Amino acid sequence: MKNKKKPVAKPVTPNTKKLSGSPQTPFTAELNEWLGKHRYKVIGGLIVLWVIIRASLFHTVANGPLYKMYAWKESDSYFFDEQARALAAGDWLNRQPLHPYHGWHQEFADYYFKQHPDKRNQILAANPGRDSTFIPGKVLWNEWYGGNRYHQEPLYAYLLAFLYVLTGNGIYWMMVLQCLVGAMSGVILWLITRRFFDDATALLACLFYTFCGTVLFQESLILRTCWSVFFTLLTVWTFQKALDRGTRSAFLVSGITIGLAYLLQSFFVLFLIGALGIYLARERKLSKTLLQNSGLIAGGFLLVCLPVILRNVAVGAPLFSTTSTGAITFVATNVYGTNAISRWQPEAAKSAEIMGATNGKFLPAALESLGTHSAGSYLQLVWSKFQSVLNGAEWPNNENYYFYREIVPVVKMAFLNFYWIVGLGVAGIFFALYNRKKHPALYLAILLHLGIMIGFYVLGRLRAPLAVLLLPFAAYCVIECLRFAQTESKVWFAKIGVVALCVYFLAYRFYPPNVTTLDRTDYHALYETVYLDRVKNNAESKQTNEAILIHEEFLKYQPKFITDVKVGKVLKSPSEIDLLDYFANHHQIQSYLYEDAGNNNMAAKEMEKFNTMKTVADNSRRNRTR
Numbered sequence: 071m072k073n074k075k076k077p078v079a080k081p082v083t084p085n086t087k088k089l090s091g092s093p094q095t096p097f098t099a100e101l102n103e104w105l106g107k108h109r110y111k112v113i114g115g116l117i118v119l120w121v122i123i124r125a126s127l128f129h130t131v132a133n134g135p136l137y138k139m140y141a142w143k144e145s146d147s148y149f150f151d152e153q154a155r156a157l158a159a160g161d162w163l164n165r166q167p168l169h170p171y172h173g174w175h176q177e178f179a180d181y182y183f184k185q186h187p188d189k190r191n192q193i194l195a196a197n198p199g200r201d202s203t204f205i206p207g208k209v210l211w212n213e214w215y216g217g218n219r220y221h222q223e224p225l226y227a228y229l230l231a232f233l234y235v236l237t238g239n240g241i242y243w244m245m246v247l248q249c250l251v252g253a254m255s256g257v258i259l260w261l262i263t264r265r266f267f268d269d270a271t272a273l274l275a276c277l278f279y280t281f282c283g284t285v286l287f288q289e290s291l292i293l294r295t296c297w298s299v300f301f302t303l304l305t306v307w308t309f310q311k312a313l314d315r316g317t318r319s320a321f322l323v324s325g326i327t328i329g330l331a332y333l334l335q336s337f338f339v340l341f342l343i344g345a346l347g348i349y350l351a352r353e354r355k356l357s358k359t360l361l362q363n364s365g366l367i368a369g370g371f372l373l374v375c376l377p378v379i380l381r382n383v384a385v386g387a388p389l390f391s392t393t394s395t396g397a398i399t400f401v402a403t404n405v406y407g408t409n410a411i412s413r414w415q416p417e418a419a420k421s422a423e424i425m426g427a428t429n430g431k432f433l434p435a436a437l438e439s440l441g442t443h444s445a446g447s448y449l450q451l452v453w454s455k456f457q458s459v460l461n462g463a464e465w466p467n468n469e470n471y472y473f474y475r476e477i478v479p480v481v482k483m484a485f486l487n488f489y490w491i492v493g494l495g496v497a498g499i500f501f502a503l504y505n506r507k508k509h510p511a512l513y514l515a516i517l518l519h520l521g522i523m524i525g526f527y528v529l530g531r532l533r534a535p536l537a538v539l540l541l542p543f544a545a546y547c548v549i550e551c552l553r554f555a556q557t558e559s560k561v562w563f564a565k566i567g568v569v570a571l572c573v574y575f576l577a578y579r580f581y582p583p584n585v586t587t588l589d590r591t592d593y594h595a596l597y598e599t600v601y602l603d604r605v606k607n608n609a610e611s612k613q614t615n616e617a618i619l620i621h622e623e624f625l626k627y628q629p630k631f632i633t634d635v636k637v638g639k640v641l642k643s644p645s646e647i648d649l650l651d652y653f654a655n656h657h658q659i660q661s662y663l664y665e666d667a668g669n670n671n672m673a674a675k676e677m678e679k680f681n682t683m684k685t686v687a688d689n690s691r692r693n694r695t696r
Contacts, residue, residue: 098270098553105269112269113260116276120256123280124249124289126480131290132245135600135627136477140241140292142595144172145468146222147292153221154230154240162231165385167212169221169394171205174416179207181418182426189426214430215394218385223392224378225333226294241292248296252289255296255538256280258303263542265310266509267549274545278491282541283484284464285534287474294334295531301331302515302535305338309345310511312363313352321363325370332371333378336392337522342371344514352510397435398425403527404451406442411451412458412465412528455524461580462489464530471530472587476629488530488537489581493573495540498547500568515539588629589645590652597624597656605663614667621660628653637682641690650690654683 105112131137140147149170156168183190183206193206215221233247234240256279263272279285288295308327312320328345331338346364353360375390382389401424402408402416409415420442428434440448464471464487475482502509519536523529547569554561601624608617631646632653641647661676 098549102269105273109264109269112273113257116256116260116273116280117253119280120253121249123286123480123484124252127286127290127478128245128249130478130480132242134477135596135624136290136474137241137245138600139469139595141599145595146170147468149221150227150230150292151241153227154234157227157231158234158240163381163385164220164224165218167215167217169208169212169215171208171211174414174418175211176207178416178418178422178425179210182210182422183207185423186426214398214425216387216391216430219382219387219391219394220378221394223332223334223336225330226297230292244292245290248289251300252286252296255300255303258300258307259538259541262303262307262310262512263545265307266512267542267546271542271545271549274548275541278486278541278544279538281484281486282491282537283475283481284471284487284530285538286484287471287478287481288469288531288534290474290478291469293468293531295534297334299535299538301327301334301338302519302539305331305341306511306515306539309341312367313349313511316359316363318363318366321366322370325367326374327370328367329371329374333374333392336396337518340521341514341518342367344518345511348510348514394430397428397430397432399526400432400436401425401439404436404443404448404525405439406447408451410527411454412461412463414467414527452524455528458528459520459523459533459536460492460576462487462492462577463580464488465528466589466592467529467531469531470589470592473589473592476588477627488533489577490573491537491540491544493577494544494547494569496543496576497565497569497572498540498543498545498550500572501547501550501565502543512539512542587645588649590649593627593649593652596627600624609663609666614663618660618663618667621656621663625653625656625660628656632683635683635686637685639686639690640693641686642694644694647687647690647694650683650687654680654687657683 139145140151142148152170153164153168156166157164189210190206193209194200197204197209229247230240230244233243237243256276259279260272260276263275285296285299288299305324305327308320308324312324314320324345325342328338328342331341346367349364349367350360378392379389381387382391398416398421402414402421403410405417405420405424407417407420409417421439424435424438428438443451458465466472471481506513516536516539519533519539523532523536551565551569554565601620604620605617608614608620629649631641632650635650641650657676658680661673661680664670664673664676
């Protein structure tokens with residue numbers, strides 16, 4: 071007797087009726103029925119709204135000084151552009167070592183050479199034909215980074231390089247593309263939420279997404295964050311479709327999607343492992359179908375990775391390497407006494423020694439950094455990172471959400487931040503636990519991004535995918551409370567209690583942010599990349615009036631509290647005092663420019679502003695030391 075073929079799983083349709091365990095009410099039933107019948111109009115309207123918002127974002131950034139922020143040499147954005155230009159210029163295999171050398175790299179190198187002068191001498195002896203541009207510290211870091219290994223995962227840099235080849239202006243068109251990707255992420259979020267919950271929850275989740283400024287502003291940056299959000303949602307969607315349909319093509323597409331995500335950020339390999347584990351747990355036993363479909367996921371993943379493997383063979387890099395930053399990132403954020411939990415302030419003394427002892431190899435370096443801890447101290451570090459994840463402050467690095475809010479109106483109007491998302495989202499997860507088997511792909515993605523931050527470090531841009539993953543649960547939390555409120559059920563009071571506790575312990579307790587919201591670094595980077603050379607060149611060529619206008623344009627971006635400052639005002643925040651000092655110096659520069667132009671009246675007014683601001687800054691410092 072022949073074995074019967076295992077039936078293919080039927081597609082699972084979205085929930086347009088009540089969820090199991092949820093009370094049905096006339097309002098929610100009618101709402102879901104209406105939304106189900108008009109779903110194309112609903113998603114069409116949302117897409118139009120997302121495009122309008124992103125068009126406003128793009129217009130403000132592309133036609134203002136923020137457009138040039140990628141050119142700040144201390145940023146990852148600058149290096150992505152540098153790498154993309156090198157690729158587009160013809161070095162498509164990235165044969166030559168190409169790694170950034172920022173201020174903190176120099177600090178590490180200086181410390182290490184001081185402790186190990188023999189290493190510096192060795193580097194100098196190996197490069198007898200060096201010129202004045204030769205930097206021993208850069209050679210040291212090239213060794214630690216693994217020579218011609220990719221510095222960061224290659225997908226983003228190659229996308230940017232292709233845009234340079236196709237258009238000649240990769241930065242401009244990458245911003246355009248990222249705005250479109252942001253809208254596409256919203257569509258996938260709608261599909262996911264509708265699949266796992268219902269139409270009403272999907273609509274609310276997408277409205278939350280519309281006003282999520284902490285995610286929106288990332289689309290205007292030359293960074294990978296908006297792509298990480300997109301691929302996080304896409305991997306969840308395609309894997310769930312594979313589980314629903316059970317077809318070979320669906321599993322292959324899922325593997326390809328995970329492979330692309332891996333080439334963007336290598337930690338997505340953990341999603342592949344988790345997805346295979348979920349599929350095995352669902353099937354409960356080995357079978358030919360399970361092995362075939364698992365092979366298709368793995369095969370799709372490897373198919374996408376094949377070009378990188380062949381490139382590594384061609385240039386002599388480790389076969390499966392996609393990045394060289396893992397070791398230093400783990401060491402700097404996990405060594406005992408680290409200051410890099412939510413900000414990149416690595417300690418050179420311990421970290422450089424570990425990098426030197428292990429030559430930047432990830433596993434030995436990771437073990438060395440963990441070896442600096444006792445069990446208790448490492449658990450305390452993990453707990454600190456977990457608290458930083460829950461804290462809704464947008465920890466800045468290479469960008470600052472609060473800085474962009476000062477300049478970009480649409481980001482300021484997009485009010486929803488992580489504080490409220492995590493409070494409602496966690497409550498929604500509690501409410502959905504009774505139906506937890508329906509959401510394995512969502513839970514896997516949430517655990518992945520949570521684990522990466524706890525394993526390495528917590529930043530606002532690294533947390534953006536987690537924020538979006540929590541939106542369906544946040545929306546479900548609100549919808550559930552509305553459902554139970556309509557039934558006048560006693561359970562409603564319990565649910566409201568759960569929401570109140572989650573919002574208090576995960577949002578209100580951390581609010582307002584105990585992180586520097588505005589920092590002179592952002593304004594200095596803006597001035598340095600956009601205004602400094604223009605002011606300097608015009609002043610030196612005696613075009614003083616032009617220099618005044620350019621410098622005055624920069625002063626228009628000073629924060630409102632600086633514009634309104636008066637004698638007698640006392641500032642309490644160290645960052646505000648520092649920023650006041652910074653702009654005081656710029657008003658002094660403006661005074662000198664007016665003086666050179668022969669406008670003594672305006673020079674005196676600017677000097678008066680300088681004196682006022684300096685007086686307030688000095689008094690505020692003295693007040694803090696009392």
